[in-house]
Amino acid sequence: MKAGLSAHHQRLAQSKREAITAAATRLFLERGYDGTSLAKIAQEAVVSKSTLFKQFPTKAALFEAIVTEYWNGGPDLASPTVPPGDLSAGLSAIGRRYADLIGRPEMAALFRIVVAELPRFPELGRAQFELGKLPYFISVQRYLEAEHNAGTAVVLDAQSATNQFLGMIANYVLWPRMLLADWNPSPADVRHAVEEAVTTMLARYDRSSVGGQPAGEDPA
Template sequence: MAAELTAHHRRLAQQKREAITSAATDLFLDRGYDGTSLARIAEAAEVSKSTLFKQFPTKAALFEAIVTESWQRDAGDTAARPPAGDLRAGLTAIGHRYAELIGQPRMAGLFRIVIAELPRFPELGRMQFQLGKMPYFASVQRYLESEREAGNADVPDAESAANQFLGMIANYVLWPRMLLTGWDPAAADVRNAVEEAVHTMLARHAPHSPA
């Protein structure tokens, strides 16, 4: 019984946490980071102030959690970083997962918040870069390094290759959304963008047998 109560309390706490981060993201977009108070977030999330402050003592801590959770929502998936052995399959899996991640409205909203508030709150940009983008890109870099070590890829600079690969996908899936209000590419077009990025990577980094 005690274990069931503990599990129930954990579920409730997680539901409240998700309600808080969702409400905060919406309010940051609507009112700006500076124009949104923790009290207003608690009201929108339908939780008490004490519940919010217990999980997030400051607005910066709340934004940090939004960034981390947005970028790491598939971190528990064992397929998040494919094993070395098949460069095409690995890049395809990573590419589709990345396209799905950055294609979510939540992620586009996060970028809009950072871009809008960057002049007044440069720490938001540092959080997005250091806690979100860089760890994610580093995981792709490590995958490419593992393929290189296994002899399945010719990647002299895995960091640069990871940036190029993910950049090709983001250039189609994410960045137009920052400028075009109606940008919503079809699933088939997103798949094609990923496949083209994989094809480019294979042309550049797949090991070639000697003639």
């Protein structure tokens, strides 16, 4: 019985948490970060103030939770854990996950909040970078380093390679959405953008494409 009640309470707490983060994101966009109070968020989320403060004692803590949750994106979009061994398959899997993640309207909304409030609240940008983008970036960088160490790729600068790969996808999926209200590429167009990014990476880093050098040797 206790286990059943515990599961029920966990679902209820998660439901309230989702209502809070959704209301906060909406209000941050409408009123700005500074113009939104925790009391108003509680009202919009239809939860008590005590419930909100129990989960998020400060507005900064709430924003950081939003950043973390959006970048995690749920179990299907969590930071890449693709094993090395097949560079094409690995990059394709990571690319699709990344496109799905940054293509969500909530992600564009999060970036808009940060950009709008950055001059007055630089800590929002820091939270977005350190809690969201950076951990995801590092996970992709480690994957490329693993492919290099496995001998399936020649990636002497995994940091630059990660920038190239994620940048090619974001430049099509995310950044136009920041400026164009009607930017909504079809799933087929997004898949094509990811495939082109993968093809470019393979041409540059796949071991067979750069002369078959063993891991650690400069192809130059």
